[in-house]
Amino acid sequence: MFSALANPVRRQLLDSLREGPRAVSDLAGQFSLSRPSISEHLQVLRGAGLVREEPRGRHRYYHLEPQPLAEVGQWLHPYEHFWRERLRSLRDVLDEEFS
Amino acid sequence: MFSALANPVRRQLLDSLREGPRAVSDLAGQFSLSRPSISEHLQVLRGAGLVREEPRGRHRYYHLEPQPLAEVGQWLHPYEHFWRERLRSLRDVLDEEFS
DNA sequence: GCAACGCGTCGGGAAAAGTTGACGCGTCGG
DNA sequence: CCGACGCGTCAACTTTTCCCGACGCGTTGC
Incomplete structure (x- = not known):
């Protein structure tokens, strides 16, 4: 799952497909890649x-x-909790700094 | 960013670190990997x-x-919207099926 | 029919990632 | 002061990923 998203081309393919179904050559047009490459990314x-x-x-x-x-x-x-915590404490520091 | 998360060892390292700071050998203990490998994963x-x-x-x-x-x-x-949509329509189908 | 088109797949080569043993450096305990 | 420890880094190897040209198969349009 994560390794499928690791490649930027594949993420961009997903982004394109958000706007609706697309044929392979159509998708391949966006990249400077050969069509077989796109095909294989789609297989992944x-x-x-x-x-x-x-x-x-x-x-x-x-x-x-x-x-x-x-x-x-x-x-x-579970991490969302963590980084929100972080942002909150950052905000508190800033509040204290500039109040 | 995504490629840093692509490796299961690295994800598990992050999971472990959620419980608090840890030393390298300590972390390496969880895996059947040599310590240098863990070190390099941590560098990533x-x-x-x-x-x-x-x-x-x-x-x-x-x-x-x-x-x-x-x-x-x-x-x-942006995808969250999509898959929630999906689940909702699935629920609707099931509702209709069994109501 | 038959030529052009759209795709999947295969073979092979290049590049990147992962893994390890060996080594060196700083730190700690006696 | 010295041996043991914890760690980073390097060199070399293996595995995985990425990319493409070539080929074959079904579809379409003439």
Whole structure:
């Protein structure tokens, strides 16, 4: 899951798919990468359950499938508490400094 | 940032550091990895700003520094909307199915 | 039909990541 | 002062990731 998101190209692919389903060549147009590379990135995303493919004629539309990202949110959750804590204490310091 | 979290060992290191600062050998004990490996993983985390080192005597305590994780939260945020949407519609289907 | 198109996949090469033993440096305890 | 300890770093190796050209297969349009 995390390793699927480790690559910036794959994250950008997901970002693009937020606006709706897209065909491979269409997606590949955004990058200075060969089409096979994009195809393989999409396979990785599919392996993580983050996209779904819908073959339509000779095109193949990829759909965003965001549920697995909830797992990332779960991992992140205990830390959210921590960094909010941090920001709060920072704010307190600043309050004291400039009050 | 994401690539720093891509490795399961590094995520587990962060998890351990949630409970408080720890020395390297102490951390290394949890894994079936050599100590140098752990050291280098910690360097990666330090490069991402996720840990801070506090040398104390011949030990070196690593502290969790969770702020940069907020960046992950930000990236995730637009998707949160999506997967909640998904769960809601799933719930609606189930409601209709079993009501 | 048949040429052009859209894709997946495979083979192979390059680059990056991960792992370890060996070494060196500072610190601690006796 | 000296041996043991904790740690970072380096050199070398293995594994994984990334990228592309080449190929094959089904689809589309003429």
